[in-house]
Amino acid sequence: SIFFLYSKMFYARGRKKKNYIGHLTLSCDTKLVHQKEQVSGENMQLSEEQLHQIEKNRRAALERLASRNVPVPVGESWRRQIGTEFTKPYFTKLMSFVTMERKCFTVYPSPEQVFYCTTLCAIEDVKVVILGQDPYHHPGQAHGLAFSVLRPKPPPPSLENIFTELKEDIVGFRHPGHGDLTEWAKQGVLLLNSVLTVRALQPTSHEGQGWEIFTDAVVLWLSRNLNGLVFLLWGSYAQRKGRVIDRKRHHVLETSHPSPYSAQLGFFGCRHFSKTNILLKASGKKPVDWKAL
Numbered sequence: 001s002i003f004f005l006y007s008k009m010f011y012a013r014g015r016k017k018k019n020y021i022g023h024l025t026l027s028c029d030t031k032l033v034h035q036k037e038q039v040s041g042e043n044m045q046l047s048e049e050q051l052h053q054i055e056k057n058r059r060a061a062l063e064r065l066a067s068r069n070v071p072v073p074v075g076e077s078w079r080r081q082i083g084t085e086f087t088k089p090y091f092t093k094l095m096s097f098v099t100m101e102r103k104c105f106t107v108y109p110s111p112e113q114v115f116y117c118t119t120l121c122a123i124e125d126v127k128v129v130i131l132g133q134d135p136y137h138h139p140g141q142a143h144g145l146a147f148s149v150l151r152p153k154p155p156p157p158s159l160e161n162i163f164t165e166l167k168e169d170i171v172g173f174r175h176p177g178h179g180d181l182t183e184w185a186k187q188g189v190l191l192l193n194s195v196l197t198v199r200a201l202q203p204t205s206h207e208g209q210g211w212e213i214f215t216d217a218v219v220l221w222l223s224r225n226l227n228g229l230v231f232l233l234w235g236s237y238a239q240r241k242g243r244v245i246d247r248k249r250h251h252v253l254e255t256s257h258p259s260p261y262s263a264q265l266g267f268f269g270c271r272h273f274s275k276t277n278i279l280l281k282a283s284g285k286k287p288v289d290w291k292a293l
Contacts (some may be wrong), residue, residue: 040121041272047264072111075118078175081225082123085217094210098197102191106200108135114196120185126222127188127285128276129231134195137203146191147258148181155179166290176293183292192218194241210271212241220244228283230276231266234258234267251279 010274046054054197069086070079071219085091101107109116132146138154147159150159166173185191194215199205207259219241233242235257243250253272258264279286 007258019078042207053252061154070115073119074115075120075122077122077124078115081216085162085214090210094214097209098206100173100207101197101199106139107197107202107206108137108139109144109197113142113144117185117191120182121188121190123221124226125188126190126226127229127280128288129219129222129229130193131219131231131233132191132193133237134193134206134253135198135206136199137198137205139200142198143180144196145185146182146193148185148191149179151178151180153179157196157260158263161260161263165268165270166259166273168269169271170290173291178293184288184290187286187288187292189288190222216241221248222289226250229284230279230281232272232276233264251283 041273068195069091076091079086088179098107102111107201130146135142136149140153141156143150147162149155149159158181161174163175167175181191191217195204195206195209195211196215197206223245231242231245231250233252233254235237238257239254242252242254253270253275255272256262256267257268258267271288273288280287
């Protein structure tokens with residue numbers, strides 16, 4: 001009918017207007033973010049008050065851009081220190097990819113748990129970093145911490161091997177009966193996967209989409225801004241990712257991956273957990289209570 005046609009036209013115009021306004025706002029925010037660079041050559045002609053207002057506007061625009069890209073919980077200190085990553089083109093493209101994947105497939109972990117590790121410990125308080133590859137791809141496992149699984153799911157084979165090594169390395173350690181490593185994270189142990197999402201039942205399905213750029217930036221920030229961290233690099237994948245670490249400022253312990261396929265090649269007997277505590281003490285940091293799970 002004519003009424004239906006006119007209704008459809010007005011609805012389409014409304015959507016176009018809304019999309020246009022959203023695009024205009026995004027464009028304005030992007031310009032504000034880079035405004036400081038644009039006026040750098042004119043600083044001599046601007047008052048201190050004007051420069052302060054420009055910086056204030058730029059920061060506000062930066063926060064708006066970041067919140068559009070990352071609506072899920074992110075630790076405040078992490079957002080403050082590495083929030084600029086959330087405004088970069090690669091990250092916008094990455095978030096679009098993950099959003100589309102969630103519409104078409106089951107993706108782990110849930111949106112609110114992707115940055116779970118950032119909510120447990122301030123970025124400045126990180127003292128140990130354990131690098132993983134990508135999240136577990138079976139239901140009910142992944143929750144934003146490398147190697148860790150949600151209760152009541154049983155520990156996967158690699159985590160079982162980690163517990164086996166802990167029993168040999170740390171006096172009094174007992175298998176916790178679950179695989180949730182949250183208590184380690186609260187003590188400053190960053191359990192960071194290189195890729196933070198995965199399609200259900202398809203391991204490594206989200207590799208090469210941009211997560212690696214983001215987590216490289218995290219590792220680089222930690223390396224450049226903190227001192228005396230202990231990085232545990234298990235397996236060739238983690239060791240390649242750890243090439244950016246400043247080994248004059250930090251301690252790096254390397255061995256094979258705890259997977260059943262490689263644990264016998266060096267992980268068993270590596271004593272990385274007790275060695276980590278020795279290094280932390282030498283740096284004046286509190287050792288990790290590995291038994292607290």
